[in-house]
Amino acid sequence: MKPFFVCAGASVIQAPQWSAVKNMVDSWVDLELKQSRVLAKLYNAILDADALEEHIQDCAFGVLVVMMIAVRSIDYDYGQVAAASVFLELQSLLKRLEPLKDVAKEEEWWPDTHDLIIYPSLLGLSAPHDCYGSPLRFYIYELKDWTPAGNAERGVLHCQHGQWGLEALIPWWLRRGSCVTNNPEEADYFLVPWHTWCDRMIFRMNQSREPIGDISAVYLDLMRRKEELLPHWSRQLGRDHLFIFSDQGMNFFPEWRDHIAHSVFITTEALTPGCGPSCFSPWKDVVVPGHPDYYRFRRMREVNLPSEQRDLLFNFHGRHPGFGPSYYKDNVVRGKIIDIFTGVHGVSVGGFVEGYFEIMGASHFCLVPMGTSSWTNHLYESFFAGCIPVILSDNFGVPFHGDINWEDFSIKWPMHDVSMDLYYFLLSMPRDKLYRMKASVDAHACWFDYHQTLEEPGQNCSPYLGLLRSLERRRPAMDRLPGHNSFWNQKNVPGSCLCVVCAGCGREGLTLQVMI
Known part of the structure; x- marks a missing residue:
């Protein structure tokens, strides 16, 4: 094997450990903190032994994966400064290994690095904002x-x-x-x-x-x-x-x-x-909107098809009464969706499935029924898939209603009327209106992007902007609230002390205390 791909073992990490690391190439984003801590210990052991270059020569992409996983727990356990230092080293190594990307893919050692795009801002390495x-x-x-x-x-x-x-x-x-x-x-x-x-x-x-x-x-x-x-x-x-x-x-x-x-x-x-x-x-x-993970909405954006290429009328996939009592007893609307629309032409409904993002990206509408509470992240995910949301949750309080016009890009349908009437209503929507609503969904996705990655030059929308505007509107009300003082006009309270300056006393500025 060429240098960087031997993975036969070095002074700290041996061959069996490199094999275990290789199994994490595709799952590094999803690993729990305790797993990240294990990799952080390995990385720190390499540094303590002054053996980083030795391990890079032996298994460079293994070192890269170790660092990508370890940096999360380093941030949590030791703080932003320590994590930023590791990330800068990671970026340097990634740049060094970029020419070997194709070979690494053949050897199944190349990790998906797209999610690292948000790390500089999260670690304070990007410019501050206004x-x-x-x-x-x-x-x-x-x-x-x-x-x-x-x-x-x-x-x-x-x-x-x-x-x-x-x-x-x-x-x-x-x-x-x-x-x-x-x-x-x-x-x-x-x-x-x-x-x-x-x-x-x-x-x-x-x-x-x-x-x-x-x-x-x-x-x-x-x-x-x-x-x-x-x-x-x-x-x-x-x-x-x-x-x-x-x-x-x-x-x-x-x-x-x-x-x-x-x-x-x-x-x-x-x-x-x-x-x-x-x-x-x-x-x-x-x-405020719920938070879709960066890697989830990035993948949904990748399968967001133009309206003319979509072949499904609507979809819903997620938890429903078949998943347990919380959905059986309290969530009638999800049960209706499964019962009424299973097998209907142009519709995809059910539990969790492979290719869920692709199904959303190929659907004109996404049903957004209430979950165990009135809100659900299905609403915010639909924007990144370019799927017109149909809200089936009567008490869903949508965010930023004072700043964005939800009627332009969504439908709110009463929960008691989940029936084939909904199917025929969506099926009968004029094509020009359908295309306009889809374009409006795409244009408003930035309101739900907590990582700002969808922001275009001159674009002025984000969940943070929506929060600021909402708080700005509430701020004047606080000025009209009474102060917090518990006492006033204390001089008239029996037993209080009134301090006066005696102008005619022998010593200048003598102060007398008079009990009232």
Whole structure:
């Protein structure tokens, strides 16, 4: 074998380990943090032995894969600076190995590197932004020792995965912008950052309510120590503080009503199951889109066909009553979709299937039924597949309704009327309207792209812009709220001390205290 492809073993990593690494070439994006930590230990062992070049000569693409996997846990465990250093080394190695790409593909050693495109910005290696010119200023608390992870800010490289990734991405994006401030006196909002769901998955935190769940315990500790951890809370009694809750997050902290009821919630849903309408106040809270993973929407974009090449009328594939009691008891609409449309010409419905992205990209419409709650990430995924969403969730509160006209590119159909009438309605849509709506879907996809990769020159839309505009509209209302002072006109309170200067006293400036 040529140099770089021997993989016979070196001083730290032996041949059997290289074989195991090779099995991760296609799955490196999806690996859990514990697997990333194993690879990080191998990489650190190579560095400690001063044997990096030795291992590159033996199995260069194996080293590359090790670094690609390890950098996520390095970011989570040691911070952004350490991860950025490793990533820069990774980029250098990738550039060095680029001429061998074809050989690496033949040897099944070439990893898909497309997802690395978002790493520079996530690691602070790209230029800061101007927050779309927003006048708002955000103060972001540094909670170094509060959560089980120790640092509520760490690990965006890993925690940005999944539909809950917005919990990590929103604080990360704000920190990179000109709208962040270290001066609390000029702050409009105070952001409390915590990757709640990410930490729950990593530390297996108990989310139950009895007696007190682990997540509740962390929040309760925060509120007990708010003078220490949230020193600016008293300015507006928390009304200018932001909390991010994704996917029923408030159910993990049921005590929120006693502690943060007046704070601003950034959430993915306007109606949280088990919590009710009181969990969302339209005058203060903001609905934001769910987060589709970068690799998922990138793959959907690749199979987004023009309207004239689409041969399916509509599709739905996902969980339904056949998957368990939560969908059998509470989700009638998904059951109707399966029962009514299975086998209908030009329709593809059912559970999870291979080629799901291709099915979406070949469909004119994507059905978006409610899940275990009113919202579902099926809506936001449909935009990257260029598939006109048909929302079948009566209580779905769509984001940014004040900034974008949902009627131009989506349909909202009543859940009780899921029948062949829906099929014939979609089938009868005039072709010119169908093509216009599809073009509008593509044009609005940028509103749901948390990684900004779809942004074209001069394009002015993103979920961050939608969030900023929503918060700008809410900001004046806080100025009209009464102040937080508990006492006033103290001079007239019996027993208080009135201090006056005695102008006629023998000593100049003598102060007398008179008890009233």
